[in-house]
Amino acid sequence: MTLQDLEIQNLTKTFDAFTAVDNVSFSVPAGSFFSILGPSGCGKTTIMRMVAGFIDPTSGDIRIKGRSVLDVPPNKRPVNMVFQHLALFPMMNIADNIGYGLRRKGIAQDEITRKVGEVLERIGLPGIGQRKVNELSGGQKQRVAIARCMVLEPDVLLLDEPLGALDLKLREHMKIELKSLQAEFDTTFVYITHDQSEALVMSDQIAVMNNGRFEQVGTGQDLYYRPETAFVAGFVGDSNRWRGKVTRAEGGQLQITTEAGLTMTGSDQGRGLSVGAAADIYVRPEAIRVGRSADELSQFENTMRGTVSSILFNGAASRLIVRAENGQEIEATLPQSGEFSGISRGDALHLGWSGEQANAFAASDDFTKVFE
Structure with missing residues (x-):
């Protein structure tokens, strides 16, 4: 002991x-x-x-x-x-x-x-x-x-x-x-x-x-x-966060439609969210991959196209703010080398992330308190 x-x-x-x-x-x-x-x-x-x-x-x-x-x-x-x-x-x-x-x-x-x-x-x-x-x-x-x-x-x-x-x-x-x-x-x-x-x-x-x-x-x-x-998902580390509703729940995976109209696949890690439930979804910026074309990200359940609206330079931890076609803004880690080293505002990009890395919870007031 x-x-x-x-x-x-x-x-x-x-x-x-x-x-x-x-x-x-x-x-x-x-x-x-x-x-x-x-x-x-x-x-x-x-x-x-x-x-x-x-x-x-x-x-x-x-x-x-x-x-x-x-x-x-x-x-x-x-x-x-x-x-x-x-x-x-x-x-x-x-x-x-x-x-x-x-x-x-x-x-x-x-x-x-x-x-x-x-x-x-x-x-x-x-x-x-x-x-x-x-x-x-x-x-x-x-x-x-x-x-x-x-x-x-x-x-x-x-x-x-x-x-x-x-x-x-x-x-x-x-x-x-x-x-x-x-x-x-x-x-x-x-x-x-x-x-x-x-x-x-x-x-x-x-x-x-x-x-x-x-x-x-x-x-x-x-x-x-x-x-x-x-609360833990929002307080520990940086996350993209959305509020939405569960529209499908099968085999441990959820389909969630956010208030801004973005549809994504996510997981509640066994927390038991059901269809119709209000949900808060968190995705880490480093979990989001960046591509020049949709084909580069075909392995991901969640993909979207958008335009770079801002670049937050902070050395190795630099971030992109990408505005999706539906107006939703998503933060992604900026690749530091290769074809993305010269990225600039206004560039068109594709983003992709795994459903396992979209972490869903029952909607809570803590969703807003963490970020006030």
Whole structure:
């Protein structure tokens, strides 16, 4: 049986008439990187603050290493927390910042000096103990904040959107750094974010949260390629999205006519949509193939002809916006080489995609909420 560092059982938190966390249960295996991903206000930070002990749950249990910590005050729980703004002390040097928690515990100075030196080595910043906080780069401050937590040897490290204040380039770099540090310390990380790329890059498991509940828990691949709800399909990754109606359902395949008049073949992956049902359909831009003629795409159940209305250049992830003859706009990944390297606005193209990659769900209000 896999050892669970953190177990959340039927956790609920209400504030007057508002339910911030609604009967959530999950477990985090020892030594893993677990992320809670969701939009602002979905309840993810409330979970984090309950685990840390800053607020009490209305009901449910929080167990660390198999023991309930509901009666344990925050300063006695075997967890530590990295905040978005890091909360380093500017009047202290780096060694004193990292050793602050050890001094509060009454550890002897010689032992503090040894532990601080060891943790600075492990985060790749040896010899900077006498420097001031304002002398460090953003990435170095991030590592020092983690070192200040890890020197206390917590069972679980909580990270509340710690990359949110960094610029884009540094944020991309720190994704790799955080994953490496988690592996180096072999400590369970529980990470809160609204940024899907952070969760997908770093996490062993991701919980997608919406309106106080978990929509789906799984690997990044599970969430991206096998979403279980319309919210997950729309929130994780980019998708073309349409609302329509099922006009045929046979042998696990659906025929769906969108509100804009586009007819396509899709699949509900066993969710049981029937003829006449309102449906939301999602197709990833990278699932759509581009051709100069219809014959090039004859293997696909879904094809259409259109005109390039816009090109969104972003290096390897560049996209085409193609306007179909019925006025429907579809986003497709732009091929980076060959005959499509010189593509321009106004070019006529054909698009094709598999019915298995048109993922259909029963129509839901989440269809619009994700994209507002």
